[in-house]
Amino acid sequence: MRIRTRPASRWALVGVAAAVAAAAAVSAGLAGVSGTRGDPSLRGVSKPVVVATAKTASFISAVSDTRRNRVYATWSISFSNNPDTRVYVAASTDGGRTFAKPVWLARDNGAGQSVVRVDGNGRVWATWTHYDLKHEDLLDPKQKYSNPSWQELAYSDDAGRTWSRPVDVPADHGLRHGSAFGALAVSPSGKKVSVFWIDYLPVFDPRVKPAGRDAGTYLAATSVDGGKSFGPVRKIVQTGCVCCEPFGLSLDGRTALLFRGWQKATVKHDLRDIKLTVAVPGGGWTAPVSVHDDHFLLHHCPSVGPAGAVDRAGLLHVAWWTGATGRAGYWYAIRGTDGTFGTPVEIEAHPSAPNENNATITLDGNGTVWTATVGHGDFAANGNVDTSPNQALVYTITGSGKPRLVKAATVDGSYPQLAAVPGAVVEVWANAGRLLARRLEVR
Amino acid sequence: MAARSAAVFAVALTLAGCGGSQVGGGKPVAFAAHSLDGSRPVSTVELRGKPVLLTTWATWCTACRAELPQVERLYERDKARGLQVVAVNVNGEGVSFRARELISGLGLTMPVWSDPDDRFSARFRAIGVPTSVLLDAAGRVVRIWQGGIDPGNRETVAVVERVLAGKNA
Numbered sequence: 001m002r003i004r005t006r007p008a009s010r011w012a013l014v015g016v017a018a019a020v021a022a023a024a025a026v027s028a029g030l031a032g033v034s035g036t037r038g039d040p041s042l043r044g045v046s047k048p049v050v051v052a053t054a055k056t057a058s059f060i061s062a063v064s065d066t067r068r069n070r071v072y073a074t075w076s077i078s079f080s081n082n083p084d085t086r087v088y089v090a091a092s093t094d095g096g097r098t099f100a101k102p103v104w105l106a107r108d109n110g111a112g113q114s115v116v117r118v119d120g121n122g123r124v125w126a127t128w129t130h131y132d133l134k135h136e137d138l139l140d141p142k143q144k145y146s147n148p149s150w151q152e153l154a155y156s157d158d159a160g161r162t163w164s165r166p167v168d169v170p171a172d173h174g175l176r177h178g179s180a181f182g183a184l185a186v187s188p189s190g191k192k193v194s195v196f197w198i199d200y201l202p203v204f205d206p207r208v209k210p211a212g213r214d215a216g217t218y219l220a221a222t223s224v225d226g227g228k229s230f231g232p233v234r235k236i237v238q239t240g241c242v243c244c245e246p247f248g249l250s251l252d253g254r255t256a257l258l259f260r261g262w263q264k265a266t267v268k269h270d271l272r273d274i275k276l277t278v279a280v281p282g283g284g285w286t287a288p289v290s291v292h293d294d295h296f297l298l299h300h301c302p303s304v305g306p307a308g309a310v311d312r313a314g315l316l317h318v319a320w321w322t323g324a325t326g327r328a329g330y331w332y333a334i335r336g337t338d339g340t341f342g343t344p345v346e347i348e349a350h351p352s353a354p355n356e357n358n359a360t361i362t363l364d365g366n367g368t369v370w371t372a373t374v375g376h377g378d379f380a381a382n383g384n385v386d387t388s389p390n391q392a393l394v395y396t397i398t399g400s401g402k403p404r405l406v407k408a409a410t411v412d413g414s415y416p417q418l419a420a421v422p423g424a425v426v427e428v429w430a431n432a433g434r435l436l437a438r439r440l441e442v443r
Numbered sequence: 444m445a446a447r448s449a450a451v452f453a454v455a456l457t458l459a460g461c462g463g464s465q466v467g468g469g470k471p472v473a474f475a476a477h478s479l480d481g482s483r484p485v486s487t488v489e490l491r492g493k494p495v496l497l498t499t500w501a502t503w504c505t506a507c508r509a510e511l512p513q514v515e516r517l518y519e520r521d522k523a524r525g526l527q528v529v530a531v532n533v534n535g536e537g538v539s540f541r542a543r544e545l546i547s548g549l550g551l552t553m554p555v556w557s558d559p560d561d562r563f564s565a566r567f568r569a570i571g572v573p574t575s576v577l578l579d580a581a582g583r584v585v586r587i588w589q590g591g592i593d594p595g596n597r598e599t600v601a602v603v604e605r606v607l608a609g610k611n612a
Contacts, residue, residue: 058535078539080480085541180503203505214506243503243572268590272571299590300506301572323570323589351568355535355561376565385475385486390560414560415535430535 039408041368041396043441048411051090051099055433056080057415059245062428064362064419065118069095071419072124072160073428074105074114075435087114087128091160096419096426096439106154106166109133110147115183115248119190124156125227127169127184127195135175148175151182151195153227169195169221170233176201181216181305185248185255194222194255194279196236196248203242214270214299215262216242222255222279236285237277239263243301244272249308251316255279258306258318261288269297274306274320276335291333292344296324307359311367313337319347319361319371321354328352330359330373332397347371347395347403355414362420364442369397370425372416392416392429394440409440466567471582474566476531476556479538485556491582493525494606498575498592499563501534502542507573510591511549514575517594517603518553524607528553533561533572579606 057075064071071092078085086109090102105111105126114128132148150173152166170177178200185194199217218237221230239262240246246259256278263271273296275288291306306320316335322328328351333344354374361371375393394409394416413431420426424439466472474497475486487495498514500507511530518528530546530553532538537559546555563569567576567584573591578584586602593599 056536056539076536078536078541080538080540080543083540083544085539242505243501296570298571300510301501301504302570303501303504303572328568328570351570352564352566353570353572355533355564376562385473385488386562386566387475390562390565 039406041364041366041398041443042406042408043443045408046097046439046441048436048438049098051428051435051437052088052102053434054088054430057430057435059113060415060417060428060430060435061115062360062417062419062426063116063118064421064426065122065124066365066421067120068122068159069093069421070118070122070159071096071099071421071426071428071437072116072118073099073417073435073437074116074126076112076114076128078112083133084109085112085131087111087126089114089116089124089126089160090435091124092426092437093159095421095424096437099437100159100161103160103163105163106152108152108166111152113180113182113245117184117186117248119186120188121190122157122159123190124160125153125184125186125193126155126163127151127153127182129179129182129197130166130168132175146178146200148173148177149179149200150177151179151197153184153193153195155227167227169230171230178203181243181245183246183248183257185250185257187250187253187255191226192222192224192255193227194220194248195230196220196246196257198240198242200242214242216240218246218257218259220255220257231283234283234285237275237288239288241272241302241305244303245305247306247308249310249316251278251310252314256316258291258308259288260302260305261290265297269299272296272298272302273322274318276316276318289339289341291318291320291335291341292331294322294324294327294331296322298323302353304354304358307361307371309361309363309369311363317361317363317369319359319373321350321359321373323353330354330371332361332369332371332403345397345401345403347397348373348375348393348405350375352376358415360417362418362425364420364425365422366442367399368442370418370420370440371395371397372418372427374414374416375410389431390414392427394418394427406440466584466587469583472566472578472584473582474563476558476562479555479557481537481557487578487582490527490529491580493527493580494585494603495527495529495578495582496575496592496603497529497531497563497578499531499533499558499569499572501532501572502539502545503534504572506591508545508549510573511551513594514592515549515551515553517592521603521607526603526607530555531558531563532556533558533563535559535561577602577606580609
């Protein structure tokens with residue numbers, strides 16, 4: 001992998017973030033931690049622990065509750081001999097050193113694509129897509145792979161051990177309701193909870209013109225009473241990717257959604273750049289703004305969506321992959337306090353699309369940005385079968401704005417996810433049928 | 444500035460959906476995956492001697508559901524003439540029961556491979572799903588269709604015909 005950097009204009013903002021961030025004291029012992037001489041941000045890497053044995057895990061994501069030194073990982077599994085799909089959450093209450101036995105959310109056999117968030121009170125929220133396996137396809141009874149579906153929401157007040165009874169979002173869904181690629185944003189107080197999803201009905205409806213089937217409509221329902229009740233379903237974006245995971249977050253006290261866009265460019269190609277929309281008072285949403293005009297043209301599914309993290313100064317840090325001609329790669333940009341995005345920096349030249357959830361970003365206690373994606377072996381065309389494994393690649397971006405591959409953190413595997421806790425960044429990833437986790441001790 | 448942007452945009456449009464010439468640099472390439480049930484390794488090396496069309500799909504890829512039947516028709520049309528077609532599933536969880544239902548529901552008879560780590564994308568520099576790759580009988584990349592293949596397209600037909608005729612189009 002080669003790393004190219006481009007001039008950036010807003011790196012002073014990173015300095016602000018670093019100054020605001022409290023320097024976390026690393027007092028934890030380093031038993032089982034290997035040294036990492038030469039990596040300025042990394043003090044050591046702990047031995048991996050097995051979070052779960054899950055041969056068919058997909059849609060893996062992780063978040064942290066920094067204040068309580070907790071990490072939550074969630075994933076979906078499916079089966080080869082029956083139509084069931086399930087979602088699990090595993091929690092660590094010791095900063096990623098150990099994980100409790102995974103909890104099967106709602107014991108739901110028709111669940112997938114889970115997302116977890118944590119509010120300021122330590123309540124853990126989860127949403128997932130529930131598929132009604134008892135009923136036939138949304139539109140075509142001959143097909144059985146697009147069951148009616150909607151989002152469900154539950155929370156846990158005991159670090160993920162037990163969960164509330166799930167509520168349906170929206171409550172008045174019917175059997176002609178199709179939901180996919182859910183996202184979740186929770187305010188620090190936990191009062192405001194927004195659930196997002198892509199309306200899948202038009203995607204399958206033959207009466208909808210092709211352009212309407214290609215574009216995803218993002219819907220959202222928001223609760224202002226801590227998830228007890230939800231307001232009306234709002235159509236927030238009609239130009240989203242139908243097959244890319246969006247990312248919900250709380251930004252400037254408002255709910256926001258990062259997503260991959262869809263905009264018709266020509267008969268054969270659509271623009272698939274990353275966008276941001278933010279809720280405004282009164283129930284509306286801002287017109288989507290581009291994180292950067294990459295001019296990524298593709299007609300079908302780029303699959304991987306963006307990831308975002310907000311630092312203590314309120315600045316939004318975004319990582320994403322683009323397949324734009326001449327700039328295909330994994331990129332990073334900051335949204336300043338004026339609401340505009342700075343010049344992006346290429347973290348890694350990456351000519352091929354990473355699959356599902358291979359974008360992640362977090363900030364450690366020093367204000368250093370950590371991000372990760374999947375890398376592939378050396379695909380030199382020698383005509384032989386390449387058996388080298390995928391690699392989970394971790395990068396840091398320091399105050400000077402230069403991305404740096406943390407070589408000591410490179411590990412065989414896919415779907416890396418990062419979550420910051422005091423003194424460390426916890427990495428969760430998949431390899432050889434297992435979900436693994438380890439601490440990247442922050443220097 | 445606007446003119447420059449327009450020019451860049453036009454070049455990008457031209458390049459999108461093409462590609463492949465740089466992958467392999469005219470030498471044979473190999474792609475490995477697993478059989479549909481995941482029980483045994485498979486690779487394009489085993490298929491050398493006849494042209495191969497690979498096309499990716501995933502259950503979450505709505506566009507794939509429209510494309511796969513078209514690829515199946517191409518398979519039915521040209522398999523007797525030596526065209527080998529493989530649908531490569533890139534779902535992270537592998538080929539699940541639901542994926543099998545989709546295969547069944549669409550009436551697919553072409554071989555399906557499983558590539559849960561999506562090594563296909565890295566191998567062929569795919570920028571999305573579906574992506575179709577045509578290899579000649581020697582295993583060299585002839586053409587990559589980013590965003591999938593339209594078997595009825597006149598230019599696509601011409602490329603396939605040339606490869607079936609033993610010419611590296």
